[in-house]
Every structure is written in structure tokens, then in C-alpha cells.
Amino acid sequence: MDAVCTVCATDLYDTEQQTCRPCTERVAANLLALAGPEGLYARLADSLHPGSGSSGPAVSGSREAPLPLRLDSLSLAARGGVVTILQTWLIDWHEALGYRHPRWDGDLQQQCDQVVGRLRVLLPWAAEQHGAFDEFSREIAQLRRQCETATGGEKPPRRIGVSCTCGRTLKVTLDTAGVRCPDCSAQYGHSEALRLPLAERRAA
Structure with a gap:
């Protein structure tokens, strides 16, 4: 049986692990x-207040005063x-x-830049050998989407x-890396998932 990518389930080349x-x-x-400085984490600071980021302008005339900070961006x-999350990985x-425990210097923005730089240095090793790289891949993609939405x-x-x-109906997106059916355990890679027939919409 050919080896497949743990992230998207496509066949691996002989040079890939x-x-x-x-x-x-x-x-x-x-x-x-x-x-x-122009990254998504830095942009979170500009979207902390109501009316900034993806929430649009603050609506006046509401009975309750808005929160001083947007909780999604703050979290x-x-x-x-x-x-x-990045430091934990x-x-x-x-x-x-x-290796010895990594050290963190500076404020959170500086720590973000440091940990991203180090993760990218070790990325080739992790992609080839780390047992939870598929989980890491999904979590980093989710962090990016959350930050993009918040900003x-x-x-x-x-x-x-x-x-x-x-x-079984499976939910996919255009950038889905792969999906596994919970009923029959069939695994579909990116291109295979997008070639599956559209599910029939049930009448309300």
C-alpha cells in the first residue's frame, strides 16, 4: 500500500515522508x-475595540453600552x-x-515573531517525523482563519x-486538505473530496 500524506491523504512521492x-x-x-509588524497577530491590536475589524461600525442607540474590547480579538x-498555542507546540x-526548553523574550508580539521563526526552522523535521503534525497543521490553519475573521x-x-x-453527507471547503467519513472511514484527499457529488439538499 502506497504511503499517503497524514494531512491531506494524497499519495506521497518517494522523496516525501x-x-x-x-x-x-x-x-x-x-x-x-x-x-x-504587518502580520495577523499585530493587526489584532487594531481590532480590539467595537466597530473595528470585521464587526463593522458600532451601532448607536442600543440599550446597553458596548463592551470596551472585542472579546474574540482579545482572546x-x-x-x-x-x-x-504556538509556544506549546x-x-x-x-x-x-x-532540546532544552525554549526561552521567551520581550512582549507578546516579539514572542510571536520568535516562536514563529523557530517553528519554521524546525518545520521540515516536524513534517517528516512528528507524530501529531496533522493536528498541528489543522490548528495553525484554524488560528489563521480566526485571526483573519477578527481583523x-x-x-x-x-x-x-x-x-x-x-x-453520508460530508462538509468540505475549497481549501479542505482532506476529509474522513465518520460512517465508513473512507479517506478523501483534497482533489478527491472536491470531486465528490454534491449532497442533495433536504426539504425544510
Whole structure:
């Protein structure tokens, strides 16, 4: 049986181990989008107040005063959000490699840039050998989508229903890496999932 990518379930080339090159490059791009002075994490600070980011202008005349900060942006920007999630993964990778515990310097923006830089350095190793790289890939993609939504960037991709060969309706998007049917356990890669027939819409 041919080896398949743990992220998208497409067949691997002989030069690839565990993860295909497009999936590795996609993770690298998602990490890069988070860091830097123009990155998504830096832009979260500009979307903390009601009326900024993707929520549009504040609506006047409401009976209750709006919250002073937008909680979705705050939860991503504060400790425990984006930076902490990235640092937790880096700690895990360091432990797997037998490296000493990474150190964090500066404020959260500086720590974000540091941890993203280190994750990208270790990304080729993780893509080939880390046992939870598929989970890492999904979590980084989710972080990017959450930040884009909170900062008024791209909206979450539209989910459409497609039919598995067993009849189960599966929800996919245009950037779906892969999907597994919970009923029959069939695994579909990106292109295979998008070629499945559209599920029939049930009458209300």
C-alpha cells in the first residue's frame, strides 16, 4: 500500500515522508501570515475595540453600552491565545528532539515573531517525523482563519455538502486538505473530496 500524506491523504512521492510538499508549504505560509509588524497577530491590536475589524461600525442607540474590547480579538491576542498555542507546540517539538526548553523574550508580539521563526526552522523535521503534525497543521490553519475573521480579513470559507460513496453527507471547503467519513472511514484527499457529488439538499 502506497504511503499517503497524514494531512491531506494524497499519495506521497518517494522523496516525501509523512507529509506532502504542498501541505508543508501551506503550513509554512500560515505561520508566516501570523508574524511580523504587518502580520495577523499585530493587526489584532487594531481590532480590539467595537466597530473595528470585521464587526463593522458600532451601532448607536442600543440599550446597553458596548463592551470596551472585542472579546474574540482579545482572546486571540492575550496570553493563552495565539502566542501561547504556538509556544506549546514549540515546547513539544523541543522535547521530542531532546532540546532544552525554549526561552521567551520581550512582549507578546516579539514572542510571536520568535516562536514563529523557530517553528519554521524546525518545520521540515516536524513534517517528516512528528507524530501529531496533522493536528498541528489543522490548528495553525484554524488560528489563521480566526485571526483573519477578527481583523476583518478573509471570511471563513463556505462549507458545502458532498456525498460520500456510503451516502453520508460530508462538509468540505475549497481549501479542505482532506476529509474522513465518520460512517465508513473512507479517506478523501483534497482533489478527491472536491470531486465528490454534491449532497442533495433536504426539504425544510
